[in-house]
Amino acid sequence: MSLRKLENRVIEDLQGDQMGFGLDGDAEPIEVSINQFYGIEINDFAVSVAKTALWIAEEQMMEATQEILLREFDFLPLKSNSNIREGNALRMDWGEVLPAERCSYIIGNPPFLGARNQSKEQKEDLVEVFHGAKNCGNVDYVAGWYMKAAEYVGPFPVRSAFVSTNSICQGEQVANIWKPISDLGVHIDFAHDTFRWASEASDQAHVFVVIVGFSKLDGDKCLFHHNGPDAAAVEQHPRSINAYLADAPSVFVWNRSKPLCDVPKIGIGSQPIDGGNYLFTELEKEGFLASEPTAARFFHPWLGSREFLHGETRWCLWLGNASVSDMAAMPCCQERANAVRDYRLSSKRRQTLKAAESPQHFGTEIIVKGSSVLVPKVSSERRRYIPLGFIGPETFCSDLVFLIPDATLYHFGVLHSQFHNAWMRTVAGRLKSDYRYSGGIVYNNFIWPDPTPEQRAAIESCAQGVLNAREAHPGATLADLYDPDKMPTDLLSAHKELDAAVEAAYDVDFNGDEEKIVAHLFKLYAEKAGEL
Numbered sequence: 001m002s003l004r005k006l007e008n009r010v011i012e013d014l015q016g017d018q019m020g021f022g023l024d025g026d027a028e029p030i031e032v033s034i035n036q037f038y039g040i041e042i043n044d045f046a047v048s049v050a051k052t053a054l055w056i057a058e059e060q061m062m063e064a065t066q067e068i069l070l071r072e073f074d075f076l077p078l079k080s081n082s083n084i085r086e087g088n089a090l091r092m093d094w095g096e097v098l099p100a101e102r103c104s105y106i107i108g109n110p111p112f113l114g115a116r117n118q119s120k121e122q123k124e125d126l127v128e129v130f131h132g133a134k135n136c137g138n139v140d141y142v143a144g145w146y147m148k149a150a151e152y153v154g155p156f157p158v159r160s161a162f163v164s165t166n167s168i169c170q171g172e173q174v175a176n177i178w179k180p181i182s183d184l185g186v187h188i189d190f191a192h193d194t195f196r197w198a199s200e201a202s203d204q205a206h207v208f209v210v211i212v213g214f215s216k217l218d219g220d221k222c223l224f225h226h227n228g229p230d231a232a233a234v235e236q237h238p239r240s241i242n243a244y245l246a247d248a249p250s251v252f253v254w255n256r257s258k259p260l261c262d263v264p265k266i267g268i269g270s271q272p273i274d275g276g277n278y279l280f281t282e283l284e285k286e287g288f289l290a291s292e293p294t295a296a297r298f299f300h301p302w303l304g305s306r307e308f309l310h311g312e313t314r315w316c317l318w319l320g321n322a323s324v325s326d327m328a329a330m331p332c333c334q335e336r337a338n339a340v341r342d343y344r345l346s347s348k349r350r351q352t353l354k355a356a357e358s359p360q361h362f363g364t365e366i367i368v369k370g371s372s373v374l375v376p377k378v379s380s381e382r383r384r385y386i387p388l389g390f391i392g393p394e395t396f397c398s399d400l401v402f403l404i405p406d407a408t409l410y411h412f413g414v415l416h417s418q419f420h421n422a423w424m425r426t427v428a429g430r431l432k433s434d435y436r437y438s439g440g441i442v443y444n445n446f447i448w449p450d451p452t453p454e455q456r457a458a459i460e461s462c463a464q465g466v467l468n469a470r471e472a473h474p475g476a477t478l479a480d481l482y483d484p485d486k487m488p489t490d491l492l493s494a495h496k497e498l499d500a501a502v503e504a505a506y507d508v509d510f511n512g513d514e515e516k517i518v519a520h521l522f523k524l525y526a527e528k529a530g531e532l
Helices: 002-015 044-069 120-129 143-153 173-182 282-291 293-298 305-310 324-328 331-345 350-355 409-415 418-427 439-443 453-471 489-505 514-530
Strands: 039-041 084-086 105-108 159-165 187-197 207-215 222-226 233-236 279-281 299-303 314-317 372-376 389-391 401-405 429-431 434-436
Touching (some): 002 044, 039 044, 044 084, 105 143, 143 159, 143 173, 143 207, 279 282, 282 293, 282 314, 293 299, 293 331, 299 305, 305 372, 324 331, 331 350, 372 409, 401 439, 409 418, 409 453, 418 439, 418 489, 418 514
Parallel strands (some): 105 159, 187 222
Antiparallel strands (some): 159 207, 222 233, 372 401, 429 434
């Protein structure tokens, strides 16, 4: 229908003020027909709906053309439209539906199914389409259509575009999906980066999508950038668009188990796997200690992403170093340990059943002896900087945060800079539209600067300036301080000074231009990864 609307606008412009259409003889003015559209649907009812929708659209547009030209066109009776085929699009040979040499465009809105929500058969579809390529079992179902289209077009001048879940251009999936596609000579021509999918349904879901157009053809690039998921698109014309939808070298960031640079390793906090028996609010802790005051030394502050960002107080009871005599003297603690053991024994997971043998410990226990930099796993996309912080060994953390033990003020400064946050924004995954930080993708692949002693000292000084600015606002949570609508002027200024110090350590002068920063980091990554 949209194509016919465009055609009718052209016809109307050509018609102008004429009473009749200025064509020689009986030339047919309408060029767009439903016979030019081919499709595949897995559901027989959907096939019927698609055919009917095409007939209705053609009739409506034909009536509009008649009004423009003051002519009648023979539309009825309806003719059969056999170009919509029933079948599994990932298993069918598209060339049997329409040979690629006769195809001009491939468009669609394939199913949105994440890797964790696919059936066994759908997993097998992806393995078949990607020919067992690396990590192909860990991609969104929509990725199968990209690979299928990339193979189908062969040497022919076909352009493709799909509406897709935004995760195909974020995080770990990017390399898994786009490396095999790139190997076929396919590149991205245009894209809409993340925006919220809207429909006419009253209870519409909050789905965050991208639109990616790709081919083997030459031509100018176009990126429709959305500053937020609900923001209007701003048209840009970059030199290139890589699989992260950035104007940067076409490289792929693979999940790594250790950093590319010589920096402290990153890990996660603990998983109690305790059925809630070891976690307490402030009031719950006070009530517990009223009954068993000797347990006070076994309580520790507990931080996850929410507690860290919003200043919520929680405590954990850790009995890992409690002796047999300690436990005998603390019946309430022993009762909790017994409840944890019973909870774990009710599980079917081998790891959890094994953990039942040590109920005084967390199921997955990561306890850092020294200080660490804490990075929340999920943070609002509205924040220019993911809030970071130092914690001491007295504080225990959940697996909803990352910990970087032995990180210094220098590491804190670089990680809190625009350089690192720009990298994160480009390669990290998302939870809806929020940033989902990753050790294996974001941290381990980030290329650190090689500062002189003076540059390093400048970064440390500016990092301390950020901490000092935070302390100047007692009572404000990190969520408050890093809300872009509320961020204090002194804190923003401290971050700007830190950004400039880190940029200087990279020996570049981008004046905070994020597109240049990202392109530079991809270049450094390509060089570093190529050395391995």
